[in-house]
Amino acid sequence: MTGRLLLTIAHRLAILAYIVFALFPLFWLLKVSVTPNDLLYSEGVRLWPSHATLDHYRFVLENSAFPTFFKNSLIVAGSTSVAVTALSSLAGYALSRFRFRGKYALVALMLITQMFPLVMLVAPIFKMLSPLGLTNSLTGLVIVYTAFNVPFATFLMQSFFDGIPKDLEEAAMIDGASRFVAFRQIILPLTLPGIAATLGFVFTAAWSELLFALMLISGNASATFPVGLLTFVSKFSVDFGQMMAAGVMALIPACLFFLLIQRYLVQGLTAGAVKG
Amino acid sequence: MASIALSRVGKSFGTVSVLNEVDLAIEDGEFIVLVGPSGCGKSTLLRMIAGLEEITTGTLTIDGERVNERRPKDRDIAMVFQSYALYPHMSVADNMSYSLRLRRRSKEIIAQAVSAASAKLGLDPYLERRPKALSGGQRQRVAMGRAIVRKPKAFLFDEPLSNLDARLREQMRAEIKRMHGELGATSVYVTHDQIEAMTLASRIVAMNAGAVQQIGAPLDLYDRPANLFVAGFIGSPGMNFLEGRCEQGADTSAVVLPKGFRLPLPLRIPAADGEKVTLGIRPEHVTVDAQQGEIEAAVELVEPTGLGVILHLLVHGEPFKLFSTDRALIRSGARLRIGLPRERLHLFDQAGNRMAAL
Ligand SMILES: Nc1ncnc2c1ncn2[C@@H]1O[C@H](COP(=O)(O)OP(=O)(O)O)[C@@H](O)[C@H]1O
Ligand SMILES: [Mg+2]
Numbered sequence: 001m002t003g004r005l006l007l008t009i010a011h012r013l014a015i016l017a018y019i020v021f022a023l024f025p026l027f028w029l030l031k032v033s034v035t036p037n038d039l040l041y042s043e044g045v046r047l048w049p050s051h052a053t054l055d056h057y058r059f060v061l062e063n064s065a066f067p068t069f070f071k072n073s074l075i076v077a078g079s080t081s082v083a084v085t086a087l088s089s090l091a092g093y094a095l096s097r098f099r100f101r102g103k104y105a106l107v108a109l110m111l112i113t114q115m116f117p118l119v120m121l122v123a124p125i126f127k128m129l130s131p132l133g134l135t136n137s138l139t140g141l142v143i144v145y146t147a148f149n150v151p152f153a154t155f156l157m158q159s160f161f162d163g164i165p166k167d168l169e170e171a172a173m174i175d176g177a178s179r180f181v182a183f184r185q186i187i188l189p190l191t192l193p194g195i196a197a198t199l200g201f202v203f204t205a206a207w208s209e210l211l212f213a214l215m216l217i218s219g220n221a222s223a224t225f226p227v228g229l230l231t232f233v234s235k236f237s238v239d240f241g242q243m244m245a246a247g248v249m250a251l252i253p254a255c256l257f258f259l260l261i262q263r264y265l266v267q268g269l270t271a272g273a274v275k276g
Numbered sequence: 277m278a279s280i281a282l283s284r285v286g287k288s289f290g291t292v293s294v295l296n297e298v299d300l301a302i303e304d305g306e307f308i309v310l311v312g313p314s315g316c317g318k319s320t321l322l323r324m325i326a327g328l329e330e331i332t333t334g335t336l337t338i339d340g341e342r343v344n345e346r347r348p349k350d351r352d353i354a355m356v357f358q359s360y361a362l363y364p365h366m367s368v369a370d371n372m373s374y375s376l377r378l379r380r381r382s383k384e385i386i387a388q389a390v391s392a393a394s395a396k397l398g399l400d401p402y403l404e405r406r407p408k409a410l411s412g413g414q415r416q417r418v419a420m421g422r423a424i425v426r427k428p429k430a431f432l433f434d435e436p437l438s439n440l441d442a443r444l445r446e447q448m449r450a451e452i453k454r455m456h457g458e459l460g461a462t463s464v465y466v467t468h469d470q471i472e473a474m475t476l477a478s479r480i481v482a483m484n485a486g487a488v489q490q491i492g493a494p495l496d497l498y499d500r501p502a503n504l505f506v507a508g509f510i511g512s513p514g515m516n517f518l519e520g521r522c523e524q525g526a527d528t529s530a531v532v533l534p535k536g537f538r539l540p541l542p543l544r545i546p547a548a549d550g551e552k553v554t555l556g557i558r559p560e561h562v563t564v565d566a567q568q569g570e571i572e573a574a575v576e577l578v579e580p581t582g583l584g585v586i587l588h589l590l591v592h593g594e595p596f597k598l599f600s601t602d603r604a605l606i607r608s609g610a611r612l613r614i615g616l617p618r619e620r621l622h623l624f625d626q627a628g629n630r631m632a633a634l
Contacts, residue, residue, distance in 0.1 A: 167361035170328050173348040174355045175375035175422070189365045 026251075033057070033244035040240060056245035065220040066246050069228030073207055074253060076138050076224055080145040081203040084153050085195055091150070092157025093183060097166065110151040118148070122215045135216050141224070144216070145206045153198050160194030161187065196264035203257055207250075225250050278339045278429035278462050279304045280325060285334035287320055294320055295486045297334070302464065307456050309465045311473035312483035312509070318466040321483075322432050325464060327351050338429065349378075354423035355432040358439065360415045362407040368418050369394075369403040375426045393421040396455070413444045424455070430462040437472065449475060470510050474498070482506045504628040507556050513586055513597045515622070516562070518555040522547040531555055531623075535592040537571065542618050545631055553631065556622035559586065559599035562614050569613025573598075580606050589614070 032040070034052040043049055060066045094100075095107065125144060126135060134140030164187055172182035188195075210226040217223050220231075225246075232243035280302040287295040295317045302308050310318045323329040325336065327348035336344050343351060354375075362371050369390050370377075376386045394400050397417040407415055416436065423431055433452075437445045453476055456463055467473055473480050474494045482489045482497060482505070490502040501507035507515045520531040522545060523538070530540040531553055539555070547553055563569070573596060577588035584601035587608065598614060623631040 165359060165361065167357045167359050168363065170326075170348075171355070171357060171361035171422075172363070172374070173328070174326055174353065175426075176349045176378040178347070178349060181378070186363055 029244050029247050032240055033248050035241060037241055056241040057249070060242050060245045060249070064228075064242070064246075065223070065231070066225075066228060066249070068220060069223055069225040070250070072138060072222055073225040073250070076141050076145065077203050077206040077253075079138075079142045080149065080206040081199045083142065083146045084149045084202045085157075085198045087146070087150050088153035088157045088198060089188070089191065089195060091154040092159075093161050093187070095154065095158045096161035097169075110154065113148075113151050118211055122211065125212070126215060129216065136218055136222055138222050140216055141213060141222075144212050145202075145209060149202045149205060153202055156198055156201070157191070157194055160191050160197075164190050193264045196261035200258055200261050204254055207254055277304050277460070280430060280462065280464070281335075281337045281340075282321075282325075283335045283337070285321075285324065285331060285336060287317070287324060287329065287332045293486065295324075298488055300481060300488070300491065302462060304462055305460045307453075307463045307465065307476060307478045308481060309467060309473040309477035309479075310481045310483060311467055311470055312489075314468055316483045317486045318468075318483055319434055322355075322434055322464060322466050325430075326353055326355050326432055352429045353432060354426060354428040354430075355434065356419045356423050356436045358435040360407075360419040360439075362415055362418055362422075364407055367404050367406060368399060368410070368421075371407065371418055372421045372425050374422070379426075389425045390421075393425045396424070397421050412440055413448070416440060416444075416448060420452075420455075424459065428461070430464065433463065433465040435467055436465075438467070438469070445472075452476065470512065474510070480510075482509060484509075500630065501556075501622065502630050504554060504556070504624050507622055507624070507630075511558055513559045513599060515556045515558050516596045518557075518591070518594065518596075520553060520555060522549060522551045522553050524549040533592060537592065539570075539616065541621075545623055547625060547631065552626050554624040554628070555616075556624065557616055557620055559597040561617060561620035562596075562598045563617060564598065564600065564602070564605065564608075564612055565615050566613055569615045571614050571616070573612060573614050575608055575610055575612060578606055578608070 031048060033056055034054065035043070035049040036051065036053045036055065039049050039051065095103070129135050129140050129144070132140075134143065168186050168190070169177075169179070169182040172186045173179060177185065208226055209224075213224045213227045214230075217227060220228070229243055229246060229250075232239045232246065280300075282298050282300045285295065285298045285300075286293065298321060300308075310321060312318055320329055324331050327343070327346060331344050335342055338351065338353075363374065366374065372390050372393055373386045376389060381389075390403070391400075394403055397420060399414070399417055399421060402410060402414060402418075407418065410418065416439070419436065436452075437448050440448060449472060452465075456476075465472075465476060477494050479491060480494055480497050481491050484505045490497055490506045492500075497506055497510045501510060501515075504517070508517070518531075518533055520533045520539070523530045523532050524544065524547075528541055528543055529545045529547070530538050532538050545553070571591055573589040573591045575587055576590055576595075579586040579588070580603075584599055585603060585605050587598040587600070587605060589596040589598060589612075591614075625631045
């Protein structure tokens with residue numbers, strides 16, 4: 001009896017330790033963002049500054065281009081996640097349900113695209129986008145992000161479709177639905193957890209992408225938030241307070257987004273567990 | 277209501293042929309049961325009728341019209357799946373009305389059709405529930421309800437009862453039969469269970485390894501199986517087989533069993549002298565006779581079934597079954613003598629085909 005209790009306690013403690021470990025950087029982010037500049041170094045290791053301030057937030061919102069970065073990131077991450085999810089759910093369905101010529105070659109090709117270090121592709125992509133006028137543009141970023149995320153998202157969606165019995169859409173087709181109607185009315189609603197997971201995954205990936213955003217965009221007008229963060233680094237100093245304040249605010253949409261899809265996500269992650 | 281005809285219908289997956297040259301004419305209102313061991317191609321055949329599987333060769337007609345290329349949604353056929361395939365995100369009522377909603381029927385017509393079907397199937401208390409909150413038997417009924425609400429040309433069933441327990445299966449079997457009596461709709465029913473086939477079918481199509489073995493009324497298949505496969509498949513416990521050689525006499529033949537035992541037959545059979553033949557007799561037709569019994573058998577195992585008793589015997593070293601309603605046999609000793617009534621014997625030639633009527 002006491003053995004079980006001890007085990008439970010040890011288990012909880014281990015989880016707690018993990019949570020502390022995982023969330024500590026986030027806490028530090030928050031802490032630095034409310035620490036006045038003069039206390040930043042003098043009270044460097046204190047868990048909470050002796051006097052907190054929202055000055056950094058005010059400054060970032062009023063005097064920096066951060067609101068623009070924020071808006072740009074929202075547009076890019078939002079469009080990318082919607083575009084990728086739409087494409088990958090159709091492609092994933094096809095991979096899950098149809099036999100067609102060249103299917104395995106296609107899958108292999110999609111896998112290969114995932115193997116290149118992105119750095120290698122920056123130059124050629126720049127070369128391609130520049131004559132099209134797609135550098136320095138949010139559209140260009142959306143296209144590049146979509147292209148990079150579709151293969152993985154397709155495999156993800158395929159695995160979700162694989163989990164849904166074929167019988168269901170066959171029953172729907174016999175009931176009088178075309179394949180597309182069966183897909184939309186029967187299969188898609190059952191894949192909502194998968195769609196939520198894909199949306200979330202792609203949204204965060206696009207939200208935090210730095211390499212291409214840095215290489216393809218110059219100037220503040222179409223910079224995204226990760227690029228914008230770098231503007232707080234000047235030649236001689238780093239304005240940690242403002243950088244962290246911007247960072248905290250950048251977390252908000254991601255958190256909101258996950259809150260929104262959380263219900264479906266949990267369903268999706270535990271779908272295998274509850275299937276009777 | 278419809279007639280369905282298959283003419284030399286075949287199916288291959290890639291280079292693997294799973295069905296060859298199936299010919300079958302189903303008349304309006306018939307209840308056809310496709311029966312055969314697992315993997316023989318029953319589901320594939322049914323799915324080709326439904327339009328879920330392409331037809332590789334041959335022609336499928338519904339009401340005289342060729343429908344090989346017609347999409348499932350345009351064939352106006354309903355199907356009950358083994359897995360039931362209920363839409364998990366819809367209530368029972370929505371599951372049943374889905375086909376009518378796709379056809380944009382009016383609200384009143386839909387409500388009427390759903391309540392008629394649910395009353396018939398006893399689903400009234402569950403109309404608002406999701407499938408996952410139903411028992412297996414209730415799900416099965418919803419699947420049936422979904423098929424009957426739309427009054428299709430024909431019903432297809434793919435092992436609809438195989439996920440139910442024995443008692444429920446028996447009950448649903450009777451209900452399906454009664455429903456067919458009421459609706460009189462053309463039905464094609466797939467099962468591997470020969471009892472379901474016998475009890476439900478107006479005609480049975482016995483299949484093995486992608487080929488039709490025999491088509492006929494249930495009792496036809498029972499009384500006059502066309503070959504060894506059908507003889508062994510239909511009936512439970514299964515038919516006994518004894519291999520022997522034909523010995524032709526002047527006007528009559530005899531079969532000589534391996535141990536030299538000679539079984540005279542009352543007539544001449546169309547086989548060459550010395551040709552291999554197989555004798556078949558159903559366990560329920562074997563007689564026990566302590567004095568007159570012609571063959572001596574060793575009792576291996578006694579299985580009382582309540583209705584009667586199944587004896588597992590060894591006849592000349594070969595397993596042999598006997599079924600009798602005589603309970604006294606439960607206490608039969610280690611040996612007994614059995615008789616093989618000639619009028620109950622089935623004879624099959626070298627190729628396994630039915631040879632003669634005795
Ligand atoms: N999609 C498929 N691809 C390849 N072979 C298949 C496919 N579907 C069924 N088969 C094969 O066809 C044969 C008949 O299958 P099926 O019609 O399901 O048998 P049954 O319903 O009589 O058990 C089996 O050998 C099976 O492996
Ligand atoms: Mg089957």
